[in-house]
Amino acid sequence: MxxxxxxxxxxxxxxxxxxxxEDVSDDMLNTIMEAGRWAPSGNNNQPWRFCVVRDAELRGKIAQYTKFGAVIKNAPVLICTMIHTPSMYNDTKDHQAVGACLENMLLMIHGLGLGAVWLGEILKNAKEVRETIGLPEELELMAVVALGHPDGGTSKPTRKEMDELVVGRF
Structure with a gap:
Protein backbone atom coordinates (compact mmCIF):
# COMPACT_ATOMS: atom_id res chain seq x y z
CA MET A 1 0.00 0.00 0.00
CA GLU A 22 -28.97 -10.04 0.84
CA ASP A 23 -27.12 -13.07 2.14
CA VAL A 24 -23.45 -13.12 3.11
CA SER A 25 -21.63 -16.01 1.47
CA ASP A 26 -19.83 -18.71 3.42
CA ASP A 27 -16.65 -17.73 1.57
CA MET A 28 -16.94 -14.17 2.87
CA LEU A 29 -17.63 -15.38 6.41
CA ASN A 30 -14.64 -17.71 6.28
CA THR A 31 -12.43 -14.86 5.05
CA ILE A 32 -13.67 -12.64 7.90
CA MET A 33 -12.96 -15.28 10.54
CA GLU A 34 -9.60 -16.03 8.91
CA ALA A 35 -8.66 -12.37 9.40
CA GLY A 36 -9.67 -12.68 13.06
CA ARG A 37 -7.68 -15.89 13.40
CA TRP A 38 -4.49 -14.05 12.41
CA ALA A 39 -4.72 -11.48 15.21
CA PRO A 40 -1.82 -11.40 17.65
CA SER A 41 -2.15 -13.15 21.00
CA GLY A 42 0.19 -13.69 23.93
CA ASN A 43 2.03 -17.01 23.72
CA ASN A 44 0.09 -17.51 20.47
CA ASN A 45 -2.73 -19.01 22.56
CA GLN A 46 -5.44 -17.72 20.18
CA PRO A 47 -8.17 -17.61 22.85
CA TRP A 48 -10.98 -16.53 20.50
CA ARG A 49 -13.78 -18.77 19.28
CA PHE A 50 -16.57 -17.97 16.84
CA CYS A 51 -20.20 -18.97 16.61
CA VAL A 52 -21.95 -17.96 13.37
CA VAL A 53 -25.69 -17.37 13.72
CA ARG A 54 -27.77 -17.09 10.54
CA ASP A 55 -31.05 -18.55 11.80
CA ALA A 56 -33.66 -15.75 12.10
CA GLU A 57 -35.46 -17.39 15.00
CA LEU A 58 -32.25 -17.74 17.00
CA ARG A 59 -31.24 -14.16 16.16
CA GLY A 60 -34.63 -13.08 17.51
CA LYS A 61 -33.99 -14.89 20.77
CA ILE A 62 -30.54 -13.32 21.09
CA ALA A 63 -32.00 -9.88 20.29
CA GLN A 64 -34.06 -9.89 23.49
CA TYR A 65 -30.85 -9.56 25.54
CA THR A 66 -29.88 -6.11 24.27
CA LYS A 67 -31.46 -2.72 23.73
CA PHE A 68 -29.98 -3.00 20.20
CA GLY A 69 -32.16 -5.99 19.38
CA ALA A 70 -33.44 -4.39 16.18
CA VAL A 71 -29.90 -4.41 14.79
CA ILE A 72 -29.53 -8.11 15.58
CA LYS A 73 -32.88 -8.98 14.01
CA ASN A 74 -32.05 -6.97 10.88
CA ALA A 75 -28.55 -8.40 10.34
CA PRO A 76 -28.48 -11.53 8.19
CA VAL A 77 -25.48 -12.87 10.13
CA LEU A 78 -24.04 -12.63 13.63
CA ILE A 79 -20.56 -13.67 14.64
CA CYS A 80 -20.70 -14.27 18.36
CA THR A 81 -17.10 -13.90 19.43
CA MET A 82 -16.16 -15.79 22.55
CA ILE A 83 -13.08 -16.26 24.70
CA HIS A 84 -12.11 -19.85 25.44
CA THR A 85 -11.32 -19.64 29.15
CA PRO A 86 -9.13 -22.82 29.33
CA SER A 87 -6.81 -21.22 26.73
CA MET A 88 -6.28 -18.08 28.78
CA TYR A 89 -3.05 -17.36 30.63
CA ASN A 90 -3.53 -13.66 31.51
CA ASP A 91 -6.93 -12.03 31.83
CA THR A 92 -5.92 -8.61 30.50
CA LYS A 93 -3.67 -9.86 27.72
CA ASP A 94 -6.19 -12.42 26.48
CA HIS A 95 -9.05 -9.92 26.45
CA GLN A 96 -6.82 -7.54 24.49
CA ALA A 97 -6.15 -10.35 22.01
CA VAL A 98 -9.88 -10.83 21.43
CA GLY A 99 -10.16 -7.08 20.81
CA ALA A 100 -7.42 -7.35 18.18
CA CYS A 101 -9.28 -10.29 16.63
CA LEU A 102 -12.49 -8.25 16.49
CA GLU A 103 -10.73 -5.30 14.86
CA ASN A 104 -9.15 -7.57 12.23
CA MET A 105 -12.61 -8.93 11.42
CA LEU A 106 -14.18 -5.46 11.26
CA LEU A 107 -11.48 -4.28 8.86
CA MET A 108 -11.93 -7.38 6.68
CA ILE A 109 -15.70 -6.87 6.66
CA HIS A 110 -15.10 -3.31 5.47
CA GLY A 111 -12.61 -4.51 2.86
CA LEU A 112 -15.19 -6.95 1.49
CA GLY A 113 -17.69 -4.13 1.01
CA LEU A 114 -19.90 -5.32 3.85
CA GLY A 115 -20.97 -3.45 6.95
CA ALA A 116 -20.88 -4.42 10.60
CA VAL A 117 -21.25 -3.21 14.13
CA TRP A 118 -19.48 -4.51 17.24
CA LEU A 119 -22.16 -4.90 19.92
CA GLY A 120 -20.87 -4.89 23.47
CA GLU A 121 -23.86 -3.73 25.50
CA ILE A 122 -25.24 -7.27 25.18
CA LEU A 123 -22.46 -8.47 27.50
CA LYS A 124 -24.63 -7.61 30.48
CA ASN A 125 -26.53 -10.76 29.48
CA ALA A 126 -23.57 -12.80 28.23
CA LYS A 127 -24.55 -15.92 30.17
CA GLU A 128 -28.09 -15.88 28.77
CA VAL A 129 -26.80 -15.45 25.21
CA ARG A 130 -24.37 -18.35 25.64
CA GLU A 131 -27.12 -20.57 27.06
CA THR A 132 -29.56 -19.56 24.29
CA ILE A 133 -27.03 -20.60 21.67
CA GLY A 134 -26.24 -23.75 23.62
CA LEU A 135 -22.51 -23.27 24.09
CA PRO A 136 -20.46 -24.65 27.01
CA GLU A 137 -19.52 -22.58 30.07
CA GLU A 138 -15.86 -22.53 29.02
CA LEU A 139 -16.84 -20.04 26.29
CA GLU A 140 -17.46 -16.49 27.51
CA LEU A 141 -19.14 -13.99 25.19
CA MET A 142 -16.91 -11.02 24.33
CA ALA A 143 -18.95 -9.38 21.55
CA VAL A 144 -21.58 -9.92 18.94
CA VAL A 145 -20.67 -8.68 15.47
CA ALA A 146 -23.80 -8.03 13.42
CA LEU A 147 -22.97 -7.91 9.72
CA GLY A 148 -24.38 -7.87 6.26
CA HIS A 149 -24.70 -5.72 3.17
CA PRO A 150 -25.21 -2.08 4.25
CA ASP A 151 -28.62 -0.50 3.72
CA GLY A 152 -28.25 3.24 3.64
CA GLY A 153 -25.68 5.66 4.86
CA THR A 154 -23.72 5.72 8.04
CA SER A 155 -22.86 8.71 10.17
CA LYS A 156 -19.41 10.24 10.10
CA PRO A 157 -17.86 9.79 13.52
CA THR A 158 -15.78 12.42 15.21
CA ARG A 159 -12.53 11.88 17.01
CA LYS A 160 -10.80 13.77 19.79
CA GLU A 161 -7.85 15.88 18.77
CA MET A 162 -4.48 14.19 19.12
CA ASP A 163 -3.33 16.66 21.79
CA GLU A 164 -6.20 15.40 24.00
CA LEU A 165 -4.97 11.82 23.67
CA VAL A 166 -1.19 12.04 23.89
CA VAL A 167 -0.26 12.40 27.55
CA GLY A 168 3.47 12.62 27.05
CA ARG A 169 6.37 12.48 24.62
CA PHE A 170 9.68 11.88 26.35
Missing part, protein backbone atom coordinates in the same frame (compact mmCIF):
# COMPACT_ATOMS: atom_id res chain seq x y z
CA UNK A 2 1.09 3.54 -0.66
CA UNK A 3 1.70 5.96 2.21
CA UNK A 4 -1.59 6.96 3.73
CA UNK A 5 -3.73 4.34 1.99
CA UNK A 6 -3.99 2.07 5.01
CA UNK A 7 -4.76 4.97 7.34
CA UNK A 8 -7.40 6.27 4.91
CA UNK A 9 -8.92 2.79 4.77
CA UNK A 10 -9.01 2.55 8.58
CA UNK A 11 -10.58 6.01 8.81
CA UNK A 12 -13.28 5.06 6.29
CA UNK A 13 -14.58 2.08 8.34
CA UNK A 14 -17.95 2.79 9.96
CA UNK A 15 -20.35 0.98 12.25
CA UNK A 16 -23.31 -0.19 10.18
CA UNK A 17 -26.63 -0.84 11.91
CA UNK A 18 -28.97 -1.34 8.93
CA UNK A 19 -28.61 -4.16 6.45
CA UNK A 20 -30.29 -5.41 3.30
CA UNK A 21 -31.74 -8.92 3.22
Missing amino acids: QDGQLLDFIKSRRSTRRFTS
